[in-house]
Amino acid sequence: MDKMALLKRLSDERYEYFATQGLSPLKCRQLVVEKLDAWKDLPMEELQRILDNEEFGS
Numbered sequence: 163m164d165k166m167a168l169l170k171r172l173s174d175e176r177y178e179y180f181a182t183q184g185l186s187p188l189k190c191r192q193l194v195v196e197k198l199d200a201w202k203d204l205p206m207e208e209l210q211r212i213l214d215n216e217e218f219g220s
Contacts, residue, residue: 168209172218173198179218 163171173194180190201209212218 163210165206165209168206168213169198169201172201172209172213175213175216176218183219 176194176197177190180193181187
């Protein structure tokens with residue numbers, strides 16, 4: 163899986179995480195965008211670790 167695919171999957175998982183918490187779609191999208199900026203700078207190994215550990219809400 164390349165970095166763009168990992169970022170997409172993490173973004174989708176984060177959105178779903180907050181959607182299941184009852185947040186509005188607009189707020190879910192805002193939270194995804196905020197975290198995506200930080201994720202872009204991480205190495206692929208760290209992105210994979212986040213995905214493996216399901217750390218979408220942090």
